[in-house]
Amino acid sequence: MRDHYQLIVIGGGPAGLGAAFSARRGGLDHILIVERDVELGGILNQCIHNGFGLHYFGEELTGPEYAGRLIDRLAGLGIDILCDAMALEIMPGEQEHSLRLVSADAGYRLVTCEAVVLAMGCRERTRGAIQIPGTRAAGIFTAGTAQRYVNIEGCMVGRRVIILGSGDIGLIMARRMTLEGAEVLACVELLPYSGGLTRNIVQCLQDFNIPLFLSHTITKIEGKDRVKRVTVQQVDENFRPIDGTEMYYDVDTVLLSVGLIPENELSRAAGVEIDPKTSGPVVYENRETSIPGIFACGNVLHVHDLVDFVTEESESAGEAAAAYVLRRSDTDKVRGRDEDHTGKSGDPRQASCFSLVPDQTIAYTVPQRIRPACVDNVVRVYFRVKAPYKTPKQIVFRDGERRIVASFRRPYMAPGEMEHVVLKRALLDGVRGDHLTVSVEEIS
Amino acid sequence: MIFDVAIIGAGVVGCAVSYYLSQYELKTALLERENDVAMGASRANTAIIHGGYDPVPGTWMARLNVEGMRRCFELCEELDVECRKTGSYVIALEDEQTETLKILLEQGVANGCEGLEIIDGDACRAREPHLTEDVAAALWVPESGVINPWEFALAMAEVAVRNGVSFMPNTRVCDIAWEGDHYVIGAADTRESFEPLDRDAEPYAAAGSARGTGEQPTTGGERGKTMIRARYLINAAGVESDTIHNMVAPPSFEIVPTRGEYYLLDRTVGPLVKSVIFACPSAAGKGVTFSPTIHDNFLVGPNAEVIDDRDDTAVTRAALDDIARKACRMVPDFNPRTSIRNFAGVRANSTCGDFVIGKAAENFLDLAAIKSPGLTCAPAIARAALDILREDGWLSERKADWRGGRRVVRFKEIPEEERAAFVRDHPLYGRVICRCETITEGEIVASMKREIPPVSIDGVKRRAGTGMGRCQGGFCGPRVLGIIARESGRDPLSIEEDGAGSRVLVSETKKAVRRE
Numbered sequence: 014m015r016d017h018y019q020l021i022v023i024g025g026g027p028a029g030l031g032a033a034f035s036a037r038r039g040g041l042d043h044i045l046i047v048e049r050d051v052e053l054g055g056i057l058n059q060c061i062h063n064g065f066g067l068h069y070f071g072e073e074l075t076g077p078e079y080a081g082r083l084i085d086r087l088a089g090l091g092i093d094i095l096c097d098a099m100a101l102e103i104m105p106g107e108q109e110h111s112l113r114l115v116s117a118d119a120g121y122r123l124v125t126c127e128a129v130v131l132a133m134g135c136r137e138r139t140r141g142a143i144q145i146p147g148t149r150a151a152g153i154f155t156a157g158t159a160q161r162y163v164n165i166e167g168c169m170v171g172r173r174v175i176i177l178g179s180g181d182i183g184l185i186m187a188r189r190m191t192l193e194g195a196e197v198l199a200c201v202e203l204l205p206y207s208g209g210l211t212r213n214i215v216q217c218l219q220d221f222n223i224p225l226f227l228s229h230t231i232t233k234i235e236g237k238d239r240v241k242r243v244t245v246q247q248v249d250e251n252f253r254p255i256d257g258t259e260m261y262y263d264v265d266t267v268l269l270s271v272g273l274i275p276e277n278e279l280s281r282a283a284g285v286e287i288d289p290k291t292s293g294p295v296v297y298e299n300r301e302t303s304i305p306g307i308f309a310c311g312n313v314l315h316v317h318d319l320v321d322f323v324t325e326e327s328e329s330a331g332e333a334a335a336a337y338v339l340r341r342s343d344t345d346k347v348r349g350r351d352e353d354h355t356g357k358s359g360d361p362r363q364a365s366c367f368s369l370v371p372d373q374t375i376a377y378t379v380p381q382r383i384r385p386a387c388v389d390n391v392v393r394v395y396f397r398v399k400a401p402y403k404t405p406k407q408i409v410f411r412d413g414e415r416r417i418v419a420s421f422r423r424p425y426m427a428p429g430e431m432e433h434v435v436l437k438r439a440l441l442d443g444v445r446g447d448h449l450t451v452s453v454e455e456i457s
Numbered sequence: 458m459i460f461d462v463a464i465i466g467a468g469v470v471g472c473a474v475s476y477y478l479s480q481y482e483l484k485t486a487l488l489e490r491e492n493d494v495a496m497g498a499s500r501a502n503t504a505i506i507h508g509g510y511d512p513v514p515g516t517w518m519a520r521l522n523v524e525g526m527r528r529c530f531e532l533c534e535e536l537d538v539e540c541r542k543t544g545s546y547v548i549a550l551e552d553e554q555t556e557t558l559k560i561l562l563e564q565g566v567a568n569g570c571e572g573l574e575i576i577d578g579d580a581c582r583a584r585e586p587h588l589t590e591d592v593a594a595a596l597w598v599p600e601s602g603v604i605n606p607w608e609f610a611l612a613m614a615e616v617a618v619r620n621g622v623s624f625m626p627n628t629r630v631c632d633i634a635w636e637g638d639h640y641v642i643g644a645a646d647t648r649e650s651f652e653p654l655d656r657d658a659e660p661y662a663a664a665g666s667a668r669g670t671g672e673q674p675t676t677g678g679e680r681g682k683t684m685i686r687a688r689y690l691i692n693a694a695g696v697e698s699d700t701i702h703n704m705v706a707p708p709s710f711e712i713v714p715t716r717g718e719y720y721l722l723d724r725t726v727g728p729l730v731k732s733v734i735f736a737c738p739s740a741a742g743k744g745v746t747f748s749p750t751i752h753d754n755f756l757v758g759p760n761a762e763v764i765d766d767r768d769d770t771a772v773t774r775a776a777l778d779d780i781a782r783k784a785c786r787m788v789p790d791f792n793p794r795t796s797i798r799n800f801a802g803v804r805a806n807s808t809c810g811d812f813v814i815g816k817a818a819e820n821f822l823d824l825a826a827i828k829s830p831g832l833t834c835a836p837a838i839a840r841a842a843l844d845i846l847r848e849d850g851w852l853s854e855r856k857a858d859w860r861g862g863r864r865v866v867r868f869k870e871i872p873e874e875e876r877a878a879f880v881r882d883h884p885l886y887g888r889v890i891c892r893c894e895t896i897t898e899g900e901i902v903a904s905m906k907r908e909i910p911p912v913s914i915d916g917v918k919r920r921a922g923t924g925m926g927r928c929q930g931g932f933c934g935p936r937v938l939g940i941i942a943r944e945s946g947r948d949p950l951s952i953e954e955d956g957a958g959s960r961v962l963v964s965e966t967k968k969a970v971r972r973e
């Protein structure tokens with residue numbers, strides 16, 4: 014291990030692995046990946062089902078296989094990897110950034126670097142955040158925690174199960190628990206539509222005859238020591254339980270799949286600007302955050318449904334980090350040669366910039382800011398709609414003068430499925446004003 | 458064998474008594490029906506060290522509050538328990554409530570409080586900017602603060618066990634008989650009522666086994682029932698203290714279990730309040746309390762609801778909504794969505810209206826119906842108990858070799874410049890297990906080597922602080938379970954989340970079968 018790196022990647026899940034790979038390809042020699050777990054791969058290690066990699070590798074892989082491919086790509090590239098180590102603090106600086114790390118093997122240390130890629134992933138929302146009334150018995154797990162117990166520790170967490178929330182992890186666990194011999198009695202979703210991918214609803218619920226109750230929620234959990242029973246009720250349009258709709262389930266386990274939250278405590282403490290819409294950093298077209306030299310990708314930036322897009326995004330973040338480091342060292346060289354040199358270093362911070370402003374139909378966009386001059390050819394904009402659309406609609410980008418800059422048709426859209434569009438540099442150059450609004454509109 | 462003293466109930470009161478008694482040449486037992494100390498009201502409360510203006514002069518509560526408060530802070534220092542003197546405000550939201558503040562101030566002065574002061578609304582808001590603009594005036598109580606309540610009870614019990622007190626968890630007192638010169642307590646093993654694991658492994662140590670260096674009880678009679686003999690009994694059974702009282706003496710009071718529910722807010726909401734904020738009691742009822750915790754989170758609650766089942770610590774929609782409404786009146790920025798946990802505790806309120814402290818029968822002392830501010834008063838209640846024992850001639854000899862004091866290594870508290878060396882020498886403190894609270898494996902393993910080792914995931918949580926944060930153990934739970942299994946040599950399937958019967962796992966997953 015060195016005391017100084019060109020780039021430190023925090024998190025060794027698919028986002029971190031992708032960013033490190035592309036930064037190395039982009040010309041950096043000294044890269045460190047810090048991973049808290051004892052091995053690389055991130056959350057993929059517990060996702061033993063298949064369905065990964067169709068977009069990126071063009072074949073269907075399991076989570077660990079997908080992670081394995083990303084890890085194998087790094088072999089022989091001379092990237093330092095520090096597992097079983099946690100990044101505790103990022104201290105941004107003018108000249109370089111410093112990171113505090115702690116690990117049983119490498120100790121407590123300060124490492125400096127020129128660029129950082131944030132790739133810490135996300136965590137799950139818990140019961141406390143949604144306040145389910147009742148006891149605090151054992152047997153209430155977030156779906157991801159249950160997934161870890163079952164797939165990594167090899168232990169079953171229950172025999173009769175109900176699932177609250179129709180997020181993908183909950184759906185996947187409905188199938189997994191059933192295959193392990195548990196009885197999954199129902200999946201209950203507060204909203205009138207599911208937050209999961211359609212393919213998961215079909216393959217994980219319908220194929221196993223597990224009912225999905227939309228506009229329902231769990232209104233009570235009973236059981237002193239271990240969960241014994243839950244009450245499920247229908248809710249009205251204000252999400253208030255409707256009297257007389259009670260259903261009772263005798264279960265020993267409740268799995269919660271009620272949302273993921275990007276894990277940005279480190280970023281916040283470092284002063285990185287956070288977008289309340291994504292709970293992730295506000296980024297530019299190259300996934301650079303509000304602090305120069307700090308980049309973000311993967312679930313720490315916004316929650317992805319498919320790892321393939323994480324890989325794609327992380328590769329652009331890694332490339333951008335490499336470009337940032339190399340540009341700085343070029344500038345340093347130039348400065349060293351010619352004291353008077355004041356010329357433009359092509360510093361993207363100087364470039365003009367506009368923001369993407371989602372209207373009330375769009376939950377968020379990533380990136381949130383674009384500097385047309387910094388876009389090589391195209392910029393990919395990821396977004397989610399706020400409500401499901403079952404008939405064809407168009408996504409419209411309008412500039413400060415309400416002129417349509419671009420529009421894209423989609424046959425069908427749902428909040429559970431992240432969408433993306435590709436904006437060409439040429440279009441961006443024509444933008445007037447300081448923002449582009451994004452909205453879902455009828456096809457005219 | 459016959460104990461000199463048996464304390465029934467290892468809440469903060471029982472633990473405080475055991476701590477002081479361990480300083481004397483006595484064979485003492487601390488009996489608890491749960492699998493750990495502080496599993497009752499002592500772990501589910503507002504964690505406030507009350508200033509002493511609230512109890513009506515003349516009551517036990519009024520007599521013991523200020524002394525208890527000062528002893529709490531001293532003991533925390535001595536035993537390395539987390540506490541903080543935050544001070545508190547009682548806020549008046551209308552002008553007529555200002556009169557109430559004056560009464561509280563007078564009561565406080567009568568009870569021995571120091572530094573009380575009534576300030577106007579602007580002065581209060583200058584110090585607590587998130588408070589509502591409706592604050593008309595506030596009573597400032599500088600001596601009060603917040604504490605880590607379960608660690609407080611635990612720390613006292615640990616020192617007691619170190620000095621020979623026998624801590625007997627999973628021991629539920631069912632009946633008590635007087636046999637001429639001692640009591641015979643019939644105690645059931647709480648774990649017997651839960652179904653055993655599907656497999657053979659014996660999940661627990663032998664039934665009725667005591668921790669600590671003290672003497673072992675004798676087992677006999679019915680299966681699973683232990684006979685424990687003791688010359689003197691102290692009833693510190695919290696919500697069950699009337700039941701225990703009635704086993705020995707004629708009924709003289711009745712517990713009125715009164716539940717209080719809470720929100721615990723994540724500290725990422727920012728510095729909502731610096732001090733404890735009480736609503737001024739008024740005709741409209743009691744408001745809620747807004748309080749910083751020792752871990753920089755915020756507690757909002759409790760309500761007060763009389764319930765039938767004394768063990769019912771469920772939370773309800775109605776109460777949470779009510780608390781939210783009242784909390785917004787005090788701190789308009791309160792947002793229930795920043796909550797990371799809800800919980801409830803049951804107060805041992807009683808028909809007597811005050812603590813019940815005193816002899817109820819020969820060699821039988823009640824420390825019963827210890828309601829709020831019982832946490833604050835606990836050390837003073839224990840001193841009052843000692844006075845009674847002394848009068849009866851039980852405290853003749855002090856232990857010459859009593860060892861007090863306690864130190865806990867908390868990674869977060871190690872000074873920056875010493876951390877590198879510390880982790881080099883103790884590598885387990887370099888492995889972070891709880892990512893939200895930055896708790897290391899070293900701290901967890903150390904907690905398991907103390908006088909009263911944790912037996913459950915929440916037992917580790919109460920000692921090391923794992924799982925207290927925003928992910929509520931989602932990340933560290935499986936890891937903590939693994940460490941408990943490894944360090945104690947137990948079957949992972951036998952490990953509980955919290956109390957007896959709250960097992961986390963049910964079986965192993967299917968195994969691959971190799972075909973020949």
Ligand SMILES: Cc1cc2nc3c(=O)[nH]c(=O)nc-3n(C[C@H](O)[C@H](O)[C@H](O)COP(=O)(O)OP(=O)(O)OC[C@H]3O[C@@H](n4cnc5c(N)ncnc54)[C@H](O)[C@@H]3O)c2cc1C
Pocket residue numbers: 023024025026027028029047048049050054055056057060065098099100101132133134135156157160181182185273276279310311312313317318319320321323
């Ligand atoms: C439980 C769960 C199940 C999922 N299932 C699927 C699925 O079935 N199919 C699918 O396509 N997508 C799934 N996803 C989506 C998944 O989020 C992405 O596919 C992808 O794993 C995200 O990659 P990432 O690298 O951003 O995050 P992660 O894979 O979470 O990796 C982040 C890594 O950062 C490390 N880390 C965090 N903080 C620190 C720190 N301070 N110091 C050091 N290391 C740190 C973590 O240990 C972790 O290894 C799932 C997500 C979750 C949470």
Ligand SMILES: Cc1cc2nc3c(=O)[nH]c(=O)nc-3n(C[C@H](O)[C@H](O)[C@H](O)COP(=O)(O)OP(=O)(O)OC[C@H]3O[C@@H](n4cnc5c(N)ncnc54)[C@H](O)[C@@H]3O)c2cc1C
Pocket residue numbers: 465466467468469470471488489490491494495496497498499500501502503504505506507628629630631693694695696697698716717718759801802803804805827828829830831832833834
């Ligand atoms: C909602 C709420 C808020 C409060 N807020 C505050 C506050 O902010 N400040 C303050 O000073 N005080 C507060 N209190 C009061 C304080 O928490 C209690 O007064 C104190 O914890 C009582 O301690 P205890 O040891 O008497 O009872 P407990 O902690 O309840 O202990 C009694 C123990 O006896 C055991 N037991 C019962 N029956 C048997 C049996 N048959 N055999 C063996 N063991 C048995 C129980 O398992 C339990 O562990 C609050 C209380 C509540 C409920």
